Amino acid sequence: MDRLRPIGFTPAVAQAMAVLCTPGETPGALMRLIEAHRETVRVTDGVDEHSARPLPGLLRSLSEAGHALTVGDWLSVRHDEHGTPWVHGRMPPFTQIVRRDSSGARQSLVTNVDTAMLAMGLDGDFNLRRLERYLAMVKPAGIWPIVILTKRDLCDDVDAWLDALRERLPHDIAVHAVDTRAAVTALELAPYLGVGQTTVVLGSSGAGKSTLTNTLLGSQVQSTGAVRADDDRGRHTTTSRSLHRLPAGGCVIDTPGLRGLRPDIDEGDLAATFDDIRALAEHCRFRDCRHQGEPGCAVRAGVAADRLTNYQKLLREIRRETLTPLQRREQLSMWKIRHRAAEQRMKMKRGKDG
Numbered sequence: 208m209d210r211l212r213p214i215g216f217t218p219a220v221a222q223a224m225a226v227l228c229t230p231g232e233t234p235g236a237l238m239r240l241i242e243a244h245r246e247t248v249r250v251t252d253g254v255d256e257h258s259a260r261p262l263p264g265l266l267r268s269l270s271e272a273g274h275a276l277t278v279g280d281w282l283s284v285r286h287d288e289h290g291t292p293w294v295h296g297r298m299p300p301f302t303q304i305v306r307r308d309s310s311g312a313r314q315s316l317v318t319n320v321d322t323a324m325l326a327m328g329l330d331g332d333f334n335l336r337r338l339e340r341y342l343a344m345v346k347p348a349g350i351w352p353i354v355i356l357t358k359r360d361l362c363d364d365v366d367a368w369l370d371a372l373r374e375r376l377p378h379d380i381a382v383h384a385v386d387t388r389a390a391v392t393a394l395e396l397a398p399y400l401g402v403g404q405t406t407v408v409l410g411s412s413g414a415g416k417s418t419l420t421n422t423l424l425g426s427q428v429q430s431t432g433a434v435r436a437d438d439d440r441g442r443h444t445t446t447s448r449s450l451h452r453l454p455a456g457g458c459v460i461d462t463p464g465l466r467g468l469r470p471d472i473d474e475g476d477l478a479a480t481f482d483d484i485r486a487l488a489e490h491c492r493f494r495d496c497r498h499q500g501e502p503g504c505a506v507r508a509g510v511a512a513d514r515l516t517n518y519q520k521l522l523r524e525i526r527r528e529t530l531t532p533l534q535r536r537e538q539l540s541m542w543k544i545r546h547r548a549a550e551q552r553m554k555m556k557r558g559k560d561g
């Protein structure tokens with residue numbers, strides 16, 4: 208088990224895996240998924256890497272439950288008589304980050320991570336609304352967010368950006384402004400990367416996620432991309448998620464830049480992420496205050512206007528997503544009726560005026 212500890216093994220993993228075993232069967236070897244391909248997965252046993260195939264039955268039962276094998280998964284792997292490794296079990300993840308893709312389908316990005324490093328470049332990539340979106344995806348999953356402002360060497364006024372962040376975000380979120388290429392950055396972030404810890408680096412393309420991964424690893428494992436001169440944005444150099452073992456005993460997962468991020472969360476999760484809004488709402492004059500200009504609104508008085516706007520936008524998105532197709536049709540026909548009624552009123556008004 209010693210060789211599994213650096214890749215995140217804990218007694219809780221052992222217990223969860225034991226439950227998966229059928230009595231009488233030889234238990235498989237515990238391995239962690241480091242890269243997912245179309246038909247195979249790359250796994251590590253803590254020392255060696257293998258390419259393994261999932262059993263068709265496992266794939267079927269996962270897809271019926273709306274799951275898929277994901278980087279970070281704990282797997283049970285067994286070799287057949289030809290020495291071919293097969294994945295026959297997957298531990299239900301302790302934590303996972305899920306988003307909705309452009310078609311609205313759920314996509315699990317990574318599993319079993321402890322912290323998420325949210326990378327944002329100080330070269331024009333800084334965007335608080337986007338950061339709040341990441342936080343809404345990560346915090347409800349029970350994962351600690353750490354904001355990493357990259358490219359501090361390219362920025363003259365780092366303190367101004369730090370102030371802007373602190374003014375806007377809850378104060379329990381750790382923030383580091385770093386040059387991701389500098390070796391000292393690995394030292395600064397070392398407290399998050401102890402033995403058995405897993406972190407995932409998330410952020411826009413070109414933010415420096417792979418550069419940071421390499422610095423933490425102390426070697427150039429991941430390709431990094433040049434930034435386009437015209438708009439400072441990257442070109443999606445990284446195209447798939449991959450887990451790497453760090454020299455000090457933790458793991459880091461590098462990811463491709465995400466476009467159009469939609470967290471897969473419910474209203475309660477959102478409220479918990481924006482808990483400053485929830486707390487202030489208790490002090491609004493009206494119990495059903497919508498914080499949209501009502502008198503005596505404590506939220507408007509106490510929260511940055513743009514943070515409130517972003518919260519309300521996310522809330523609308525979540526509500527739209529939770530509608531059933533029937534509710535969606537009803538909402539549409541209600542809008543049509545309202546629209547027609549408004550038109551009617553306009554016509555009558557014009558008739559009276561003219």
Ligand SMILES: Nc1nc2c(ncn2[C@@H]2O[C@H](COP(=O)(O)OP(=O)(O)OP(=O)(O)O)[C@@H](O)[C@H]2O)c(=O)[nH]1
Pocket residue numbers: 357358359360361385386387388410411412413414415416417418419430431432433434441442443444445446462463464
């Ligand atoms: N000056 C400076 N350049 C950096 C820093 N971090 C990253 N870069 C540069 O920014 C460019 C993009 O970095 P990557 O690490 O490839 O960005 P990424 O987030 O992995 O991008 P994708 O893989 O496309 O999602 C590279 O040219 C890096 O050298 C930094 O802290 N300072």
Ligand SMILES: [Mg+2]
Pocket residue numbers: 416417418430431444445462463
């Ligand atoms: Mg990259």
Ligand SMILES: [Zn+2]
Pocket residue numbers: 488491492496497498499501503504505506507
């Ligand atoms: Zn209010």
